[in-house]
Amino acid sequence: MDQPTVGILHPGSMGAAVAACAATNAAEVLWCEAGRSSASAARAAQFCLTPVAELAELLDRSDIVISLCPPAAAEDLAHDVAGHRFTGVYVEANAISPERTQRIAALLEPEATVVDGGVVGSPPVGGKTPTLYLSGAVAATTRIEALFAGTATRTAVLGTKVGKASALKLAYASFQKTSRVLVALAIGMAREHGVEQELIEVASKRTNSYLSEPQYVAKTAARAWRWGPELEEAADALAAAGLPPETLRAAASTLARWHEVKDDGELTLTDALDRLAQP
Missing domain, CATH: 3.40.50.720 (NAD(P)-binding Rossmann-like Domain)
Incomplete structure (x- = not known):
């Protein structure tokens, strides 16, 4: 050919x-x-x-x-x-x-x-x-x-x-990207009470826990402008399947707080968490 x-x-x-x-x-x-x-x-x-x-x-x-x-x-x-x-x-x-x-x-x-x-x-x-x-x-x-x-x-x-390939992509993305959002929330809560290092140590004892990779929060923030709409798409797919979409819509709403740091390669963990804490 x-x-x-x-x-x-x-x-x-x-x-x-x-x-x-x-x-x-x-x-x-x-x-x-x-x-x-x-x-x-x-x-x-x-x-x-x-x-x-x-x-x-x-x-x-x-x-x-x-x-x-x-x-x-x-x-x-x-x-x-x-x-x-x-x-x-x-x-x-x-x-x-x-x-x-x-x-x-x-x-x-x-x-x-x-x-x-x-x-x-x-x-x-x-x-x-x-x-x-x-x-x-x-x-x-x-x-x-x-x-x-x-x-x-x-x-x-x-x-x-x-539709099969799209479904697989969004099924994987819904877990992967939402998990990264949950890491940011967990570390942000722990930081508020001064126990973020202890949280990371706990997570590090488990295999391949995203919680043991806090440095990835800044990368998540920089990619939020793309990930948010993707999670909205995944939420639509859940709703179409009769499954609850609220978790993914909430994750997308969280990502929207990082809209202003699109593709910012210089963002630090502290910067990302500070922005996440702003209403």
Whole structure:
């Protein structure tokens, strides 16, 4: 099979790194400059992605399009793509609910073939090897497996039903990200009473407890702008399954207190906890 041309929407920290993996088995990987920030341009250049001026050009030239963007933008982006009547394979790889993924599939098909995707793990740089879980038509998921064969982005196919990959991603995220939020709350409460070190010592006696990693609270705060909407999506998925969503909505509300420290790599544990304590 000829090497495909791939388009990435949009090259964030995960999207750009995943796109760079795709470049191993692609003829070219494109990204659209229109409306993107200088940070996006810098990431795209770092990973040697090919810029195009407009979305229409990216869609016209691409055999496969991968959508990796903030959850809130996923459907608007899909509407833009649908407006151009894209006819290739569209990988909906955002952290959104299965129901939203299915709406996007209905929007883009039958012109395009939609593959449901969910990335579990850190961006594939510095030795990290995330897994891109896939569900959808066999011919399409086979093409995506081939695209990432031999790269740091592993793939695993969950079946043919669109929604399975999204469900797995959100099920994992609902525990992982909420657990990090609970760590911040527990350490914040302990600090108020001067027992944070004792709490960490207690937690350190248990295997792989997030409570033994207080340094991660600052990273959680810096990522809260992305994690909050993801937990809202996971809450929607719980509600759709007849399960109580309140815990995840509460975690998302907690994360909103860190909205002003978006991607702040200099944030300390003390700074993060102080901000969390502000109404």
